[in-house]
Amino acid sequence: xxxxxxxxxxxxxxxxxxxxxxxxxxxxxxxxxxxxxxxxxxxxxxxxxxxxxxxxxxxxxxxxxxxxxxxxxxxxxxxxxxxxxxxxxxxxxxxxxxxxxxxxxxxxxxxxxxxxxxxxxxxxxxxxxxxxxxxxxxxxxxxxxxxxxxxxxxxxxxxxxxxxxxxxxxxxxxxxxxxxxxxxxxxxxxxxxxxxxxxxxxxxxxxxxxxxxxxxxxxxxxxxxxxxxxxxxxxxxxxxxxxxxxxxxxxxxxxxxxxxxxxxxxxxxxxxxxxxxxxxxxxxxxxxxxxxxxxxxxxxxxxxxxxxxxxxxxxxxxxxxxxxxxxxxxxxxxxxxxxxxxxxxxxxxxxxxxxxxxxxxxxxxxxxxxxxxxxxxxxxxxxxxxxxxxxxxxxxxxxxxxxxxxxxxxxxxxxxxxxxxxxxxxxxxxxxxxxxxxxxxxxxxxxxxxxxxxxxxxxxxxxxxxxxxxxxxxxxxxxxxxxxxxxxxxxxxxxxxxxxxxxxxxxxxxxxxxxxxxxxxxxxxxxxxxxxxxxxxxxxxxxxxxxxxxxxxxxxxxxxxxxxxxxxxxxxxxxxxxx
Numbered sequence: 244x245x246x247x248x249x250x251x252x253x254x255x256x257x258x259x260x261x262x263x264x265x266x267x268x269x270x271x272x273x274x275x276x277x278x279x280x281x282x283x284x285x286x287x288x289x290x291x292x293x294x295x296x297x298x299x300x301x302x303x304x305x306x307x308x309x310x311x312x313x314x315x316x317x318x319x320x321x322x323x324x325x326x327x328x329x330x331x332x333x334x335x336x337x338x339x340x341x342x343x344x345x346x347x348x349x350x351x352x353x354x355x356x357x358x359x360x361x362x363x364x365x366x367x368x369x370x371x372x373x374x375x376x377x378x379x380x381x382x383x384x385x386x387x388x389x390x391x392x393x394x395x396x397x398x399x400x401x402x403x404x405x406x407x408x409x410x411x412x413x414x415x416x417x418x419x420x421x422x423x424x425x426x427x428x429x430x431x432x433x434x435x436x437x438x439x440x441x442x443x444x445x446x447x448x449x450x451x452x453x454x455x456x457x458x459x460x461x462x463x464x465x466x467x468x469x470x471x472x473x474x475x476x477x478x479x480x481x482x483x484x485x486x487x488x489x490x491x492x493x494x495x496x497x498x499x500x501x502x503x504x505x506x507x508x509x510x511x512x513x514x515x516x517x518x519x520x521x522x523x524x525x526x527x528x529x530x531x532x533x534x535x536x537x538x539x540x541x542x543x544x545x546x547x548x549x550x551x552x553x554x555x556x557x558x559x560x561x562x563x564x565x566x567x568x569x570x571x572x573x574x575x576x577x578x579x580x581x582x583x584x585x586x587x588x589x590x591x592x593x594x595x596x597x598x599x600x601x602x603x604x605x606x607x608x609x610x611x612x613x614x615x616x617x618x619x620x621x622x623x624x625x626x627x628x629x630x631x632x633x634x635x636x637x638x639x640x641x642x643x644x645x646x647x648x649x650x651x652x653x654x655x656x657x658x659x660x661x662x663x664x665x666x667x668x669x670x671x672x673x674x675x676x677x678x679x680x681x682x683x684x685x686x687x688x689x690x691x692x693x694x695x696x697x698x699x700x701x702x703x704x705x706x707x708x709x710x711x712x713x714x715x716x717x718x719x720x721x722x723x724x725x726x727x728x729x730x731x732x733x734x735x736x737x738x739x740x741x742x743x744x745x746x747x748x749x750x751x752x753x754x755x756x757x758x759x760x761x762x763x764x765x766x767x768x769x770x771x772x773x774x775x776x777x778x779x780x781x782x783x784x785x786x787x788x789x790x791x792x793x794x795x796x797x798x799x800x801x802x803x804x805x806x807x808x809x810x811x812x813x814x815x816x817x818x819x820x821x822x
Contacts (some may be wrong), residue, residue, distance in 0.1 A: 249348030251339065257355045270310075270360035273714070274303055274367040280718045284725070296374030301460075304385050307364055308456050310357065311393035312421060312529060315400030316584075316703040318353040320417035323404040323489060323695060330490075342486040346401055350482070354397050361389055361633065384459035391471055394450040395478040398485070399424060403573040410596075410697040414588050415543065424477075441638070449473045461469055492579050499707050512538050530619025534593050535627040543585065544631035551638040560643070573647065575639045579676060582635060583683055583709060584701065585626060591682040591691025591700035593620055598692060603807035613803045617688065617796075624684050632680060636673050643669045647723040671781035678788035685795040692799065692806040712787045720780045727775065 245557045257263055278299055323345075328331035335345055366387060371377040399420050407413035428447035436443050449470040458467040482703045511517055517536070524532035551574075558571060597603045606616060645664060688703045694700035 249335075249344045250351050253348040254355065257352045260356075263356050263359060266356045267359040267363040271363040273306075275459040276713070277302055277306075278367055279368065282723060282809065288529055296376040299374065300368060300381075300385075301376045303364060304389070304456075304460075307389050308392055308453070311361065312390050312396045312425065312453070313702075314354070314357040314393055315396035315398070316355065316414065316417050316699040317698040319349065319397050319400030320404055320413045320622050321400065321696055321698045322349045322353060322804065323485075324407045324410060324413045327408050327409075336490055342489040345489055346482065346486045350397055350401060350809070352473075354393065357393060358390075361393065381460050384645045387471065388452070388456040388459040391475050391478070392456060395424065395452045395474060395481075396421060398478040398481040401485040402481040402488075402671065403809070405489045411540075411588060411592055414698065415585070418584065422577075425451050427451070429454050446471070450477050452478075471631055474482070482487045482606065497575065511536050528615075528619050528622065530616050531623040531626065534623030538627075540585075540589055541627050544582065544628060544635060545585050548631055548634040548638060551575065551578065551599045551635065551642070555638055555642050555645075558642075571642055574638065575642060579639070582632065583679065583705065586624075586632075586680050587683045587687045587704040587708075588697055588701040589628070590624060590687030591689075591694065591704065592697050594688055594691035594699055595694060595697055598807055607807060613800055617799055617803065620688060622686065636676055639676070640673045641670055643672070644748060653767070668777045668781075669780045671785075675781035675784040675788070678785045678792075679709065682788035682791040682795075685792045685799070689795040692803065703807035708788070708791055716780045716783045716787070719783065720776060723779055725775050 260542055281295070281302065285298075323332065332345070367383065368386075372379070372382070381544040401415050403413050403417045403420060407416060428449065428451045429445070431447045432443065432445055445454065445466060449466060451470075451519075455467065455470040455474050456816045458470055461467070491680050512520075516538075520532060520536065524535075554571065554574070577653045594603070597606075603616075683704055686708050687700065690703045694703060
């Protein structure tokens with residue numbers, strides 16, 4: 244018998260896939276474009292020569308870290324659970340294969356594309372040697388930390404997939420596990436050391452692959468190697484759990500009647516709720532009734548809103564310093580990212596599973612039209628996820644307004660102008676998030692009709708709607724600020740030098756900080772620059788989101804029948820008659 248036959252087969256299959264080639268090509272192109280944009284920013288004076296190498300290295304490595312950590316979420320979270328649902332995983336264990344054969348094959352097959360993408364970025368990172376501010380040890384330590392983060396992410400996804408059967412639950416559990424793995428240890432260390440009023444000493448933070456990545460770029464002595472070894476060992480432990488549980492978890496096990504009733508009640512509610520929902524929507528909109536029966540999808544978002552409300556109430560009762568509001572901003576940004584992921588995966592899951600089971604083909608034989616089917620699912624998403632999403636966005640808007648009002652500027656711009664800028668920035672940001680969620684829902688439905696797995700549909704949705712437009716919009720906003728505000732004002736101040744300006748910043752806790760600058764922009768110019776820097780990306784994001792909504796809706800309605808019945812997607816090929 245061949246040693247590790249599944250790994251050999253999966254590697255051969257993965258190397259022949261077109262996505263393996265295109266993903267590494269796309270990663271190299273993105274790195275080249277970002278590197279060129281940063282060089283152009285340096286050329287026009289955005290930052291000095293000493294910061295060029297560090298800016299390029301930091302930008303590319305942080306993007307690579309996000310890619311490595313998200314690999315387990317999109318590639319391995321549903322790889323084993325999908326085969327459980329299809330009933331193909333049990334056939335492998337009718338042979339002499341063991342759990343490590345199956346798990347190892349999935350690990351190598353899913354890691355090949357992302358590993359190639361990371362390797363394609365490393366030559367561009369080597370350019371930072373010529374630019375300075377990056378040492379050889381930082382380069383190699385960061386490369387090892389990225390590979391370690393990739394391994395830990397894939398192992399976490401495999402462990403959750405080995406224990407799960409539902410795609411949506413596997414995706415959510417993998418996201419929570421990765422957040423706990425990356426942020427849990429460092430967060431506990433920060434809280435523990437803050438309570439003891441001592442310096443930061445990492446303990447549980449050494450288990451985090453994200454903290455290992457941060458230590459890779461630190462100058463001087465750091466616990467990098469212990470953190471790398473501990474986090475890597477934790478990844479092997481998760482992989483071992485997956486190998487041990489796969490041979491037994493693929494079987495359909497009978498559950499207790501009490502547990503089954505509780506699980507059914509958790510998903511669909513009580514009998515009164517199900518009857519009321521059926522009487523209200525079954526005759527009027529059967530697709531809406533079918534899509535919004537599961538109430539636990541909205542429960543997760545309501546939990547986010549409850550946590551945000553409690554934290555905001557605590558910050559409002561106590562006059563927190565500005566650093567706490569910065570932490571609030573980071574937390575709300577993380578919640579918005581989780582919300583984007585949840586909406587994208589939920590939007591594509593219904594059509595993907597219905598197409599795979601043949602249910603969509605049966606729907607085409609009913610009096611329901613394509614428009615009724617598509618818009619019924621959209622109305623179900625709005626009815627099920629709309630109220631909790633609105634609560635999260637309103638809490639984020641309220642927190643942003645309170646954070647702006649927690650800081651007063653003495654000797655700076657007028658208070659009225661600050662209030663106008665704060666309201667404008669917060670309103671455009673909230674509108675941008677709302678349009679992005681709608682775009683994710685429509686593109687997610689479209690990707691659900693064209694993808695093979697839920698993770699792949701969510702990945703393409705997030706990539707096309709958020710990641711690629713965000714990179715382009717960020718550099719467009721940077722160039723707009725430089726060319727429209729910074730450079731004209733710099734030329735004006737060079738012609739007529741201004742005296743030093745002293746600005747006093749007082750936060751809500753009463754702490755006062757005085758900043759003296761030799762050359763400063765005029766107060767209104769600073770406000771214009773802040774408004775342009777923060778509002779322009781939001782406005783562009785709204786325009787891009789509306790464009791994606793129109794495109795996805797048109798394509799979904801035009802190709803729904805062909806995608807619902809794959810063997811009818813193309814007409815049969817007719818050969819040329821022989822002469």
